[in-house]
Amino acid sequence: MPNNARAVALAVLEKVSKQNSYSNLALDAALRQAHLDQRDANLATTIVYGVIQHKLTLEYILKPFVAGKKLASWVMPLLETAVFQLRYLDKVPARAVFYETTELAKARGNAGVAKLVTAVMHQVQRAGEPDFGQIADPLERLSIASSTPRWLVAKLTDQLGPERTASILHSINQPAAASLRVNTTKTTPAALQAALADRVPELTPSEISAVGLVAPGGHLAGLPEFAAGDFTLQDESSQLVAPSLALQPGDHVLDACAAPGGKTTHIAQYLDAAQGGQVTALDLHPHKVKLIAQNAARLGLADRVSARAMDARAVASAFAPESFDAVLVDAPCSGLGLMRRKPEIRYEKQPADLTHLHDIQLAILAGVAPVVKIGGRLTYSTCTMVREENQDVVAAFLAAHPGFKQVAVPTAKPLAAHSAPALQLFPDDYGTDGFFIASFVREA
Numbered sequence: 257m258p259n260n261a262r263a264v265a266l267a268v269l270e271k272v273s274k275q276n277s278y279s280n281l282a283l284d285a286a287l288r289q290a291h292l293d294q295r296d297a298n299l300a301t302t303i304v305y306g307v308i309q310h311k312l313t314l315e316y317i318l319k320p321f322v323a324g325k326k327l328a329s330w331v332m333p334l335l336e337t338a339v340f341q342l343r344y345l346d347k348v349p350a351r352a353v354f355y356e357t358t359e360l361a362k363a364r365g366n367a368g369v370a371k372l373v374t375a376v377m378h379q380v381q382r383a384g385e386p387d388f389g390q391i392a393d394p395l396e397r398l399s400i401a402s403s404t405p406r407w408l409v410a411k412l413t414d415q416l417g418p419e420r421t422a423s424i425l426h427s428i429n430q431p432a433a434a435s436l437r438v439n440t441t442k443t444t445p446a447a448l449q450a451a452l453a454d455r456v457p458e459l460t461p462s463e464i465s466a467v468g469l470v471a472p473g474g475h476l477a478g479l480p481e482f483a484a485g486d487f488t489l490q491d492e493s494s495q496l497v498a499p500s501l502a503l504q505p506g507d508h509v510l511d512a513c514a515a516p517g518g519k520t521t522h523i524a525q526y527l528d529a530a531q532g533g534q535v536t537a538l539d540l541h542p543h544k545v546k547l548i549a550q551n552a553a554r555l556g557l558a559d560r561v562s563a564r565a566m567d568a569r570a571v572a573s574a575f576a577p578e579s580f581d582a583v584l585v586d587a588p589c590s591g592l593g594l595m596r597r598k599p600e601i602r603y604e605k606q607p608a609d610l611t612h613l614h615d616i617q618l619a620i621l622a623g624v625a626p627v628v629k630i631g632g633r634l635t636y637s638t639c640t641m642v643r644e645e646n647q648d649v650v651a652a653f654l655a656a657h658p659g660f661k662q663v664a665v666p667t668a669k670p671l672a673a674h675s676a677p678a679l680q681l682f683p684d685d686y687g688t689d690g691f692f693i694a695s696f697v698r699e700a
Contacts, residue, residue, distance in 0.1 A: 261296040262337060262356050263363075265303035269333045272308065272600065279308055279600055299348075306340045307333070309429055309599040312403040314339050317386050321379045330364055331373065338377050350381065398422060402429060404602055408592070411607070415643055420682075424641070427684035428596040434474050435688075437490040437518075438467045439555050440525050445469055448486055455479065464686050465495035466668035467525075485555040490518045491597070493639075493681045493691035497586060498522035500635045500665045500679075500695050506531035507581040512568035512624050515544030517551035517561075519586055524557040536580075537563040538571070569623040578629040585624060587617040589638040589645050593690025596683055610644040614652075617645060621653045625660065625698075634660065634696045639689055641682060646692040650678060659700035665693050 264286050271282045283304050287297050307314065314336045322335070338357040341348050354377055361370035391397040395413065399406040402425035412421040438445045449459055449469055456476070462468030470492065476482060477489055497519050503509065505528035514520045514537035527533025537548045542565040552561040566574060568585070590609055591601045621636060628634050636653070638645050654660060665679040672685075678694040 259290050259292070260356075261292060261299040262303065263360055264290050264292065264296075264300040265307070265337055266330065266334055266360065266364075268300070268304050269307055269337070270330055272304075273333065274329070279304060280598070302345070303337050303340060305599060306344055307336045310340060310344065310403045311336070311603065312400055312405075313386075314343075314403075316400045317343070317380060317383075318376070320383075321376045325372070328365060328369070331361070331369065334360060334364070335373060335376055338373070339380055342377070342381060353377070394418065398425060402426065404428075404595075407607055408602060408605070411642060420684075423684045424682050424690075427682075427687070428599075430596065430687070431473065432597045433470050433472060433687060434476050435462065435468055435470045435490065435492050435495075436476055436487040437465070437495050437522060438469065438487050439485055439521075439557075440467055442484075442556065443486050448481065451481065451486075452479065462492045462495070464667070464669055464671055464681075464688065465492045466499075467522075468492045468495050483554070488518065488521060488551065488555060490522070491689045491691075492686065493593075493688040494518060495522065496665075496667055496679065496681075496691070497584065497635060497637045497693060498526065499668050500637075500693050501526075501582040501584060501633055502666055503527065503582060504533075506533050508532070508579065509535040510571070510575075510580045510583045510624065510627065511535055511537045512571060512583060512585045512620060513539065513587060514548050514563065515539040515541065517548035517563075519584060520548055520561060520563075521551055521555050521557050523584070524552065524555075524560045527560045529559040533560055535561055537561060538566045538568055539563070540567050541565065568620045571624045572626040575627045577626050578632070579627045580632060581629055582633045582635070583624050583628050584635050584637070585617075585620050586637045587613075587620055587645075587649075589613055589617070589640045590642070591639055593639040593641050593681075593683065593692075595690075597689060610642060614644050614649055617649045618652050618656075621649070622656065625653075625657050628660075628698045630698055630700065632698050634698065635665075635693060636696070637691065637693045639691055641680070641690040641692070646680065646694075647678065650694045654696075659698055660696040661699050663695050663697050665695045 268282045268286050271277045272279050341353045358370050358374050361373040388397050388401045395409050399409045404425050438448050456471050459469050459471045462470050503526040509523050511520045520537040523535045539545050545563045545565045548563040552558045590605050595602050664677040681691045683690050
């Protein structure tokens with residue numbers, strides 16, 4: 257494994273490109289092997305996520321200077337790392353980018369390749385800022401400027417309009433905040449903020465979650481309070497799901513698609529095992545079920561969490577009718593609301609995926625509907641922004657299940673309504689992940 261920041265970044269980007277590896281997992285593994293100091297680890301991380309985030313933009317910038325050239329598979333990712341640093345990292349001197357990139361080209365190839373790489377970098381630098389205004393097609397122009405596939409730009413523009421789409425796509429290329437959810441069975445947001453003030457002085461209360469604290473960045477999972485179970489990591493928008501169930505301490509709750517257990521443990525914070533409160537957490541994959549149990553144990557909530565492997569579409573055959581006071585379907589989805597935090601998602605999905613996921617989401621809702629008690633609540637949530645997986649699923653479910661009535665999503669803090677009665681958060685609303693929540697009450 258290479259042992260400098262730029263070499264590590266290149267190795268990770270190659271692995272993501274060739275093996276379709278998850279960038280976060282590939283990066284974590286590479287950093288563990290490389291033993292970089294914190295400064296270099298931060299630089300490698302910034303380069304990896306930055307190149308993926310801006311990939312279409314970087315390809316557009318480089319295209320005039322590499323067109324017609326036969327390049328080894330690693331050269332284009334190397335050039336992308338260089339252009340990313342030159343364009344987006346003001347604090348990194350250009351001379352350092354030129355020197356380190358050229359040395360890496362020599363190490364990976366030969367003097368001839370290094371000369372080519374250096375020449376391309378000089379050409380890019382001389383060309384200056386790209387003029388996206390030269391792109392006549394407005395959808396293509398926004399696609400290149402925001403590094404978002406054209407089909408997705410067209411989809412969002414059709415559903416939300418060009419101005420809102422441009423705002424959203426601009427926001428997803430801003431740095432993601434670090435957010436945590438306070439374990440209220442052990443402490444309070446104010447007490448935890450005070451306890452962390454010396455180490456995370458920029459930690460502030462969430463604008464939208466009553467139990468969330470937010471910082472511009474930082475490795476919050478490395479704090480001893482995390483190991484002690486005082487908090488867990490969860491995006492602010494995701495923290496709105498458990499409150500939507502309007503839970504009581506003695507409720508029996510089903511979390512139908514639960515791994516790794518973030519929402520399960522949030523639900524458990526509302527329950528009291530002494531009063532019979534229990535959340536049954538399901539996931540299709542047995543190895544993921546272990547993650548649910550581990551998270552519940554770390555947070556001291558194991559007495560009110562029961563995890564098991566099961567296909568959520570088969571719930572009605574495993575549990576008696578009307579078994580649960582509340583049911584959560586945090587459905588498998590395209591994840592398009594996570595593009596800031598997981599930039600490669602934007603390149604992986606295709607339009608056909610939305611139709612396929614719609615069918616799965618609807619099947620899961622139909623599968624759990626019989627186990628909701630009369631008067632009980634069902635919440636459907638996704639981390640995406642497109643109608644096919646959100647409003648269209650809700651409409652289809654209600655049409656097929658007239659015994660359910662959609663109700664407004666309750667929140668602990670007042671929020672501006674987005675497509676009420678459902679709650680649709682976009683990344684540019686509060687700087688969170690894009691998220692959708694719909695709540696239903698069973699009346700018959």
